[in-house]
Amino acid sequence: MLLEKTEGILKKNSRRIAIGYDLCDSYAQISYCFPDSEEPETLAAVTGTEQFNIPLVLCKKNGVNQWFYGREALKFAQEKEGVLVKDLLSLAREGESVEIDGDSFDSVALLTLFIKRSMSALGLVAPPEYLEGIMFTADDLDKRMVEVFSKVAANLHLKTDKIFFQSHVESFYYYTIYQPKELWTYEALLCDYDNRRMKVYALNSNKKTTPVVMYIDIEQYEQIRRKDPEALTEMEEDEKHLLDMQFLDIVKEKCKDRIISCAYLIGDGYKEDWASESLKYLCMGRRVFKGNNLYSKGACYGICEKLTWSTEGKNYAFLGLDKLKANIGMKVLRRGLDSYFAVMDAGVNWFEAGKEYDVILEDGSDISIILTPLNGKEAREIHMTLEGIPERPKRTTRLRITMEMASENQVNVRVKDMGFGELFPSSGGEWVKTFDMV
Secondary structure (H helix, E strand, O other): OOOOOOOOEOOOOOOOEEEEEEEOOOEEEEEEEOOOOOOOEEOOOOOOOOOOOEEOOEEEEOOOOOEEEHHHHHHHHHOOOEEEEOOHHHHHHHOOEEEEOOEEEEHHHHHHHHHHHHHHHHHHOOOHHHEEEEEEEEOOOOHHHHHHHHHHHHHHOOOOOOEEEEEHHHHHHHHHHOOOHHHHOOEEEEEEEOOOOEEEEEEEEEOOOOOEEEEEEEEEEOOOOOOOOOOOOOOOHHHHHHHHHHHHHHHHHHHOOOOEEEEEEEOHHHOOOOOOHHHHHHOOOOEEEEEOOHHHHHHHHHHHHHOOOEOHHHHEEEOOOOEOOEEEEEEEEEOOEEEEEEEEOOOOEOOOOEEEEEEEEOOOOEEEEEEEEOOOOOOEEEEEEOOOOOOOOOOOEEEEEEEEEEEOOEEEEEEEEEEEOEOEOOOOOEEEEEEEOO
């Protein structure tokens, strides 16, 4: 089991429940907590065990519109009593339909069905109306994945509108900051292995900034792969040795000239305990933990922050791949004095960032936007010319500006001429431009 910190979540009405829901193509996992919980708990897929992974599969029973999920789905498929549907997350991401017995099923609807069925198991913990908020977490949280999760969330008809999404990287960050600080005084490693590839995350911090800036370096290793990732038979000794040596090379590289406080080993790829020499090396002066519920618990900590059940993260700014890396604002005049107007703050999810506001144009036809990176680089000013805007006296043009992120590195700016009351009607002019953040 992974180590847990036993403080940090504030005590409130314990009748409310928050959920961290982890998804990948092979399994789902659900962690949950109450406002007065010392730490999240993970729902057991098999009662009385520490088997937390729920197989991410559905099975349609032959001849009828009856569906089963998880282990029951695998059982029905194995007994040839139904058709198994796998890779639900990838199917939904690609927007592919599923054909069974001449009928077509929407992949997002099937993913929604799985999530709804799996969440029903929480009924023994708390009734649905007690749900305060849920955080979904997945490996690649790109724009398409956000669209899929948004559709799923709408179709679930949950008793809350506090529904959020974060990447596995951010779930690792949240999990880490809720652990004892001696475990991440320097760098913390996460080695995620699924028999096909290994992802290694290295969590670093810049303690010279306020708030402390946290960031994660990611490397992927395709060479450390089982001969047959789907094999159900026990691994041969020569294959175990090969994987052990490959992993040893990876951790030696990651630990070279760096101080690693701790390492987490997660994923089904470690089940057969092949990492003997590599573990010996990792344990030399470092704390090492094995488990498989880090992401769902990290998602649970993340939703607690969103609900303000906890404030552990208030002293940190996390700059993950899906985070806004710079503060975005404008120079404005307030009461005759130059001032900075904050539009979007660094550290928020880029797909959640956006703002619409009105300004009065002093004169001319230019507006300027200021990007201030949190990586220590100098701020830069970007100019946008509103070509063709009507000439009017000073301070008689009201502009409506809408800013939103097109991706983690691009910001869209839309400017609309609103005129100035009855004196100067709107010209209907509209200007759109996309700026690179880097």
